[in-house]
Amino acid sequence: xxxxxxxxxxxxxxxxxxxxxxxxxxxxxxxxxxxxxxxxxxxxxxxxxxxxxxxxxxxxxxxxxxxxxxxxxxxxxxxxxxxxxxxxxxxxxxxxxxxxxxxxxxxxxxxxxxxxxxxxxxxxxxxxxxxxxxxxxxxxxxxxxxxxxxxxxxxxxxxxxxxxxxxxxxxxxxxxxxxxxxxxxxxxxxxxxxxxxxxxxxxxxxxxxxxxxxxxxxxxxxxxxxxxxxxxxxxxxxxxxxxxxxxxxxxxxxxxxxxxxxxxxxxxxxxxxxxxxxxxxxxxxxxxxxxxxxxxxxxxxxxxxxxxxxxxxxxxxxxxxxxxxxxxxxxxxxxxxxxxxxx
Numbered sequence: 013x014x015x016x017x018x019x020x021x022x023x024x025x026x027x028x029x030x031x032x033x034x035x036x037x038x039x040x041x042x043x044x045x046x047x048x049x050x051x052x053x054x055x056x057x058x059x060x061x062x063x064x065x066x067x068x069x070x071x072x073x074x075x076x077x078x079x080x081x082x083x084x085x086x087x088x089x090x091x092x093x094x095x096x097x098x099x100x101x102x103x104x105x106x107x108x109x110x111x112x113x114x115x116x117x118x119x120x121x122x123x124x125x126x127x128x129x130x131x132x133x134x135x136x137x138x139x140x141x142x143x144x145x146x147x148x149x150x151x152x153x154x155x156x157x158x159x160x161x162x163x164x165x166x167x168x169x170x171x172x173x174x175x176x177x178x179x180x181x182x183x184x185x186x187x188x189x190x191x192x193x194x195x196x197x198x199x200x201x202x203x204x205x206x207x208x209x210x211x212x213x214x215x216x217x218x219x220x221x222x223x224x225x226x227x228x229x230x231x232x233x234x235x236x237x238x239x240x241x242x243x244x245x246x247x248x249x250x251x252x253x254x255x256x257x258x259x260x261x262x263x264x265x266x267x268x269x270x271x272x273x274x275x276x277x278x279x280x281x282x283x284x285x286x287x288x289x290x291x292x293x294x295x296x297x298x299x300x301x302x303x304x305x306x307x308x309x310x311x312x313x314x315x316x317x318x319x320x321x322x323x324x325x326x327x328x329x330x331x332x333x334x335x336x337x338x339x340x341x342x343x344x345x346x347x348x349x350x351x352x353x354x355x
Contacts, residue, residue, distance in 0.1 A: 053284045054181050055233070057129065057157060060282040064105075064130030067278030071109065071136065079262050080277065083319055084110035084174050086258065087203045090323060091118070091170075094199065098170035099123065102193060104158050106176025106203075107277075108137050115172075116146045125168070127154040127161075133278075158186050163193040171200045175319075178204040178235055179282065187248035197328035200250060205279075206257060206318035207237045212306045213270065213298075213315065219305075220297035233281050241320050250324025251331055258319050263312040267302035270315050 071077075084107050091098070097120040103111055105128045115121055128134045134153050141151060156162050158173070159180050171190045180186045190200055236244070238257050245253035264270045274280050307313050325331060 055179050055282045056284045057159070057179075057181070057282075060179050060278075061129045063275075063280055063282060064128065064278045065132040067276055068130060068132035068136045070276040077110070077277070079260060079317065080107045080175070081110045082260065083107065083203055084114060086319075087111070087172070087174050087201055087321060088114050090201060090321070091199075096197070096199070098199065100168045101125070101170040101172060102127065102163060102168045102190075104171065104173040104176055104190070105129065105133075105179075107174040108133060109140060111172060111174045112137055112141065113144075116141070116144065116149055119148075121149055121170075123150045123152070125152045125154060125163070127156050127158075129155070129157045130278075131155050161186075161189040161193055163189075165192050166195045168193050169195055169198050171198070171202075173202040173204075175203055175205060175277075175279075177202055179233075183236070184244055184247050187244060187250075191249050191324070191326055194326040196326055197330065198326045200322070200324045200326075202322045204241075204320050204322070205235050206320045207235045208259065208316060208318035209235055211316055212302060212313070213267070216267065216298045216302035216305065219301050220294050224291065224294045224297050233283055236320065238318075238320055241322055245322055245324045248324070249327070251327045252323075252325045254323040256321050258321070260317045260319065261314050262317060263308070263314055265312060267299040267313055270313070 088111065099120065099122045101115060101121050101123070102125045103115065108126060108128055112124070112126055115124060126134060126137050128137075134155050138151075138153050154162065158176060159182060171194055173190070177183060177186055187200070187202075194200065238255070241255040242253055245255070262273075264273065271280075302313055
């Protein structure tokens with residue numbers, strides 16, 4: 013499914029090692045300056061934290077980002093299909109502001125843990141919650157890394173990550189920790205950017221670097237493919253896995269405006285082994301090539317964002333299970349005879 017969002021101008025724009033064992037205190041923080049590192053080094057988590065800090069400064073609490081709001085709305089819309097209630101929810105990184113804003117309207121949620129590796133982003137969410145005078149949900153704010161969840165096992169009913177987990181070095185490990193944090197029959201909801209995201213920018217960067225520098229270096233981060241999402245859920249131990257994909261086309265006045273939007277979302281490149289110096293000529297050539305190859309009749313340039321939505325449950329005896337292989341009592345041939353062949 014492809015969704016088109018109207019063009020818009022951008023506004024001018026750590027791990028917490030202690031376990032949560034006590035009742036949640038509203039508007040409280042849990043922070044720790046200790047650092048941990050994953051064995052796999054794909055993304056620079058410290059750089060990503062700084063990028064998230066910058067995004068919080070560029071994203072005032074009253075900002076209205078159509079793309080982020082749409083993804084958050086579509087992700088949380090899956091809660092409407094569940095008859096089960098989720099009293100305690102954990103919201104991990106990514107698009108925290110639109111997700112928490114929507115969660116505050118959920119009458120079934122009683123306690124909410126808001127977690128991000130960026131102190132500034134957590135503070136932004138706290139300020140927004142204070143401004144809304146929300147007293148319906150008890151909220152705990154935690155500064156911690158998604159790769160090292162400081163959450164007691166079997167302590168939450170719902171884990172939500174909207175556009176955050178694709179920056180983890182060990183995505184399966186982060187998902188396993190999310191499953192362990194869930195109570196039995198708890199729900200995991202996640203949205204990550206897929207491999208087709210920013211395909212126009214990848215092409216323009218490659219052509220510009222070949223032309224100006226005679227070689228290429230990664231400027232757009234590697235992202236998971238759709239075919240991998242189901243395997244990730246299964247590998248993490250979730251039951252009843254579900255995966256679906258949406259593609260959103262966002263229009264910008266120029267390629268430079270796209271870059272500014274990525275900065276405001278905290279979605280700029282954070283590869284661990286990356287040439288941090290981008291020559292001015294290469295940057296200008298990228299913008300020119302982007303415009304010449306992809307500009308539309310109205311003068312705007314499109315950018316594709318592929319979003320992979322994942323749902324999974326922690327195992328519980330009440331969940332339906334697949335029948336044993338070979339236990340079927342009727343064959344497809346019998347079904348075809350009964351209903352006829354209308355093909």
